[in-house]
Amino acid sequence: VSDATRIRVGEGSDSAYDVVVGSGLLGELPALLGSGVERVLVVHPPTLRAKGETVRHDLGAHGFSAFVAEVPDAEGAKSAEVAARLWGVLGRAGFTRSDAIVGVGGGTVTDLAGFVAATWLRGVRVVQVPTTLLAMVDAAVGGKTGINTAEGKNLVGAFHPPAGVLCDLSALETLPHNDFVSGLAEVVKCGFIADPAILDLVEADLEGVKRGDGPAVRELIERSIAVKARVVTEDLKESSLREILNYGHTFAHALEQVEGYSWRHGEAVSVGMVYVAELSRLAGRLDDAVVARHRSVLAGVGLPTGYRGDRWPKLHGAMSRDKKSRGSLLRFVVLDALAKPGRLEGPDPSLLQAAYAAISCD
Ligand SMILES: NC(=O)c1ccc[n+]([C@@H]2O[C@H](COP(=O)([O-])OP(=O)(O)OC[C@H]3O[C@@H](n4cnc5c(N)ncnc54)[C@H](O)[C@@H]3O)[C@@H](O)[C@H]2O)c1
Ligand SMILES: [Zn+2]
Numbered sequence: 001v002s003d004a005t006r007i008r009v010g011e012g013s014d015s016a017y018d019v020v021v022g023s024g025l026l027g028e029l030p031a032l033l034g035s036g037v038e039r040v041l042v043v044h045p046p047t048l049r050a051k052g053e054t055v056r057h058d059l060g061a062h063g064f065s066a067f068v069a070e071v072p073d074a075e076g077a078k079s080a081e082v083a084a085r086l087w088g089v090l091g092r093a094g095f096t097r098s099d100a101i102v103g104v105g106g107g108t109v110t111d112l113a114g115f116v117a118a119t120w121l122r123g124v125r126v127v128q129v130p131t132t133l134l135a136m137v138d139a140a141v142g143g144k145t146g147i148n149t150a151e152g153k154n155l156v157g158a159f160h161p162p163a164g165v166l167c168d169l170s171a172l173e174t175l176p177h178n179d180f181v182s183g184l185a186e187v188v189k190c191g192f193i194a195d196p197a198i199l200d201l202v203e204a205d206l207e208g209v210k211r212g213d214g215p216a217v218r219e220l221i222e223r224s225i226a227v228k229a230r231v232v233t234e235d236l237k238e239s240s241l242r243e244i245l246n247y248g249h250t251f252a253h254a255l256e257q258v259e260g261y262s263w264r265h266g267e268a269v270s271v272g273m274v275y276v277a278e279l280s281r282l283a284g285r286l287d288d289a290v291v292a293r294h295r296s297v298l299a300g301v302g303l304p305t306g307y308r309g310d311r312w313p314k315l316h317g318a319m320s321r322d323k324k325s326r327g328s329l330l331r332f333v334v335l336d337a338l339a340k341p342g343r344l345e346g347p348d349p350s351l352l353q354a355a356y357a358a359i360s361c362d
Helices: 026-033 046-061 080-092 107-122 133-139 169-174 177-193 197-204 206-211 217-235 241-246 249-258 265-282 288-300 312-321 349-359
Strands: 005-009 017-022 039-044 065-070 100-105 125-130 144-149 152-159 164-168 331-337 340-345
Touching: 005 217, 017 026, 017 217, 026 046, 026 100, 026 125, 026 164, 039 046, 039 080, 039 107, 046 065, 046 100, 065 080, 080 107, 080 144, 100 107, 107 125, 107 133, 107 144, 107 152, 125 133, 133 177, 133 217, 164 169, 169 217, 177 197, 177 206, 177 217, 177 241, 177 265, 177 288, 177 331, 197 206, 197 217, 197 288, 206 217, 217 241, 241 249, 241 331, 249 265, 249 312, 249 331, 265 288, 265 331, 265 349, 312 349
Parallel strands: 017 164, 039 065, 039 100, 100 125, 125 164
Antiparallel strands: 005 017, 144 152, 331 340
16 A cells, blocks of 8 residues: 555564554555464454454455454453453464464454464464554554453563554544544653654644544654654663653553543543653753643643542552552653653652642542
8 A cells, every 4th residue: 555654663673563554554464464374363342343354354365264253342351261262262273373363453452462462372473453543552562462350450461572563544433532532642642752743733733633533643643653663662772761651651550540440541641641740840850831731732632631639648559559660669750851751769759749739620
């Protein structure tokens, strides 16, 4: 397809792969699968039954022996039971080391499909076909896969880079508006931590970006993928750089936990970014204008920028237990300026609470 954009991830390593972005890209799938593949399992959620069937049919027309497996919607897909069911499907169909899995869906499906691919025969190829904005710019890129347990989210997983990622932008046409807006939080995050041109593009057409049909949307997706690709690639050499992708996430994870996972991830990340921007400012590291810009950009696309003011003990407790914090010291990715992320370790509890007061609303 002539108008496809290719973004390379992991260049220089033996697991480098392409993220292909464009519209109507199914024809690209066989090339991304690579040579030697005979059997392909297409994993999809109930909402994408037709799309999964189209992918299966198309692979069949290209000579593959293709199967589909429907998995429960959303987080229901990321369980040991569902993974075990897919291992059973692979076993009964005789999948070998040279066969492959294709994940068609949001981040929950790409996480599950990637995990099953990582574990089947200690690793078979997976091509991700993300269909939510979040999965395109974040979950499907970078090689982290995983499932949940009763004790928490993403506690079981593996690092298993995909053989390729296919972002078919036309999939976004059916995505519910709130899921699209939620994904914009990660796009804006990429703008603050690495590529301020993203912020300029969003600000130039807030309404079009919020609706998802503005002319800048494709470039926003490509720039966000490029940010993640750069960070993930650099991280292969200098580990811990990847941490900057967690901007806003320490507070967001705590908020998600306190709210019993009833919030969309991007909405929590949006509040979390305003929180950590305020924390950066209170620590004397970030100027007021950049903090204000967090609020205006995020609110401009319909994301929340404040949170109820009576939850501090629970939030603080949840942040202290976050698996990303090391030992007992709370760690935050902060901003020193636009595109200048830094680290703040063990900030004074009064500073943490003051940042919370700054985002509290009723
Ligand atoms: N591996 C990583 O690096 C990484 C990074 C970020 C997030 N994640 C994971 O991603 C998951 C969240 O992903 P998500 O936000 O995409 O959620 P999701 O997979 O639950 O998708 C959201 C909803 O949209 C539906 N949907 C998906 N695509 C659609 C389409 N094109 N049209 C209509 N409906 C569609 C889904 O069925 C679901 O109900 C979490 O489990 C999170 O842990 C992983
Ligand atoms: Zn996130």
